[in-house]
Amino acid sequence: MKIVISEDGSPTLYSDAFKESYHSFRGALAESVYVYIKNGLDKWFKGQKLTDRPIRIFEMGFGTGLNLLLAHDWAVRNKQRIEFVSIELWPLPSALLHDIAWEKYGFVREWALQLHDAPCEQTVSFGDGLSLYKINKDFTTWVAEAAWQNSFDVIFYDAFGPRKQPELWTLEQLEKSCLMLRDGGLFCTYSAQSRFRRHLDSLGMQTEKFKGPLGKKHMVVAWKPLGLSE
Numbered sequence: 001m002k003i004v005i006s007e008d009g010s011p012t013l014y015s016d017a018f019k020e021s022y023h024s025f026r027g028a029l030a031e032s033v034y035v036y037i038k039n040g041l042d043k044w045f046k047g048q049k050l051t052d053r054p055i056r057i058f059e060m061g062f063g064t065g066l067n068l069l070l071a072h073d074w075a076v077r078n079k080q081r082i083e084f085v086s087i088e089l090w091p092l093p094s095a096l097l098h099d100i101a102w103e104k105y106g107f108v109r110e111w112a113l114q115l116h117d118a119p120c121e122q123t124v125s126f127g128d129g130l131s132l133y134k135i136n137k138d139f140t141t142w143v144a145e146a147a148w149q150n151s152f153d154v155i156f157y158d159a160f161g162p163r164k165q166p167e168l169w170t171l172e173q174l175e176k177s178c179l180m181l182r183d184g185g186l187f188c189t190y191s192a193q194s195r196f197r198r199h200l201d202s203l204g205m206q207t208e209k210f211k212g213p214l215g216k217k218h219m220v221v222a223w224k225p226l227g228l229s230e
Helices: 028-045 066-077 096-100 109-118 171-180 194-204
Strands: 004-005 011-016 054-059 080-088 124-126 130-135 152-157 181-191 206-211 218-223
Touching: 004 096, 004 206, 028 152, 028 181, 028 218, 054 066, 054 171, 066 080, 066 109, 066 130, 124 152, 124 218, 152 171, 171 181, 194 206, 194 218
Parallel strands: 054 080, 054 152, 080 130, 152 181
Antiparallel strands: 004 011, 124 130, 181 218, 206 218
16 A cells, blocks of 8 residues: 555555555545535535434545545535444554645644544544544445434445445445435445446436546436335
8 A cells, every 4th residue: 555646736545455546646635525525415415404413424435534524624614513434344554544644635634543543333423513433344244233224315435446346336235325325315426337327226216427527537426216215
């Protein structure tokens, strides 16, 4: 594993095991903002009539924690609270985390490391209305708690791509994710693979394909229709 500086000046990681980067080499920060905030969390939030409850986000692939940092920043700016649940089989080593230039993402190093240091399998509450629950397990064999079915507003699906981790893009794993979404919830990811989209369609999700980030042709989001969980 090594740190690479992407074209927008923000760092990403390159996995020697998967021969794949954690983010786009053309801009790690820009890609994450475009996919998971602009076309994920913010897209879902527009038009919502929330009560005082927190927004619930489930993430497949904690990685560097960048999506969480960005989601929390968005929540503070929009005066919202977030309950963030993330599953990661391979947490990053402490030495590597300390070498990341977090300020290039626009965040304070101590804050980023605090999120990574949070223990797994328990809810940790932070300031500004953020709670975090991390899971250190294999998503393909993990079974979601019954209470989490139909309970998340947004899913950040941030595994390595279908060619690198095909086991995470199967119909079975996508169904597991979609069952956790509330009706009216949004599934977002950077991929636009045809087979993956067909899986979502077969699950009754309403997919949208549009321009991807940083020169990428397409990306996909999928809405869970009202009444689908009944």
